[in-house]
Amino acid sequence: MKLLSWNVNGIRAVIGKGFGDFVATEKPDILCLQETKARPEQVILPGELDGYHAFWDSAQKPGYSGVAVFTREQPLDVTMGLGADEHDQEGRVLTLEYPDFFLVNVYTPNSQDGLRRLPYRLTWDDAFRRHLSGLALKKPVIFCGDLNVAHQEIDIARPKENRFSAGFSDQERESFGKLLDEGFIDSFRHLHPDLEDAYSWWSYRGGARGRNVGWRIDYFGLSTPLANQLATAEIYPHVLGSDHCPVGMTLK
Numbered sequence: 136m137k138l139l140s141w142n143v144n145g146i147r148a149v150i151g152k153g154f155g156d157f158v159a160t161e162k163p164d165i166l167c168l169q170e171t172k173a174r175p176e177q178v179i180l181p182g183e184l185d186g187y188h189a190f191w192d193s194a195q196k197p198g199y200s201g202v203a204v205f206t207r208e209q210p211l212d213v214t215m216g217l218g219a220d221e222h223d224q225e226g227r228v229l230t231l232e233y234p235d236f237f238l239v240n241v242y243t244p245n246s247q248d249g250l251r252r253l254p255y256r257l258t259w260d261d262a263f264r265r266h267l268s269g270l271a272l273k274k275p276v277i278f279c280g281d282l283n284v285a286h287q288e289i290d291i292a293r294p295k296e297n298r299f300s301a302g303f304s305d306q307e308r309e310s311f312g313k314l315l316d317e318g319f320i321d322s323f324r325h326l327h328p329d330l331e332d333a334y335s336w337w338s339y340r341g342g343a344r345g346r347n348v349g350w351r352i353d354y355f356g357l358s359t360p361l362a363n364q365l366a367t368a369e370i371y372p373h374v375l376g377s378d379h380c381p382v383g384m385t386l387k
Contacts, residue, residue, distance in 0.1 A: 138163060138165045139165070139281040140355060141379065143371070143379075149377055151377070153374075154219050166205040167229075169242035171191070189205050190203065190206075194227075197245070200225045200227060204229050211240075226242075228263070237279075240312040241281075243256075243263070245283050249352035253307075257306060260313075261310075275358035275361045276319070277357045285303050293349070303379050315356070320357060322354070322368040323351070326367070334347065334350055335351050335380050336350045337378060355368060355383070366387050368383075
């Protein structure tokens, strides 16, 4: 089973930048998108997504945030959000239940410049961690998306310069570690523990992508019992169209 995740930074924009060709080439069983910035009725999907079941969680604010999942297999159940009004206005979480696992697609809030949204971000992290842990009591969990944190120094090109930046603060990194400690693994680091210069986001400024001055902030995580089914975990830096690139994994 092949799963892909991509922060597209606007689905309507990326559709005009080879998105359909990407789907046709990769043929995912499940495709998770973040930062869709649209409601489903505003989007004309490419024909390559014909045959997929589509589910959306869009922000109340137009043109902001939003997640979507396209899946070949009809899930047993789909829920939006975390079940709390304070967290569920921005279209950030979709949970799909399948016979053997839960899939959670997430677009984690950014702490913003000066870490001005850090307190809320940590409150969000606590709620998201409780959500995943509760699901894991029932069956294994796969979570994916833009987690807006580079966990370790190996996951960012310039760790010293960015220690107090949003996405690499000590608090956010510790919070992500707490999530993994709940019984989850970072699929990419599980298979590639020492691989350097592997990033999924680059600033639009200063030619960062061309120089590969990036961050790895997009993930597939999975419950530890699924680790023996993990066949591949990949990053697709050659796929353009967004300031993020897709990430993916396959399960046996």
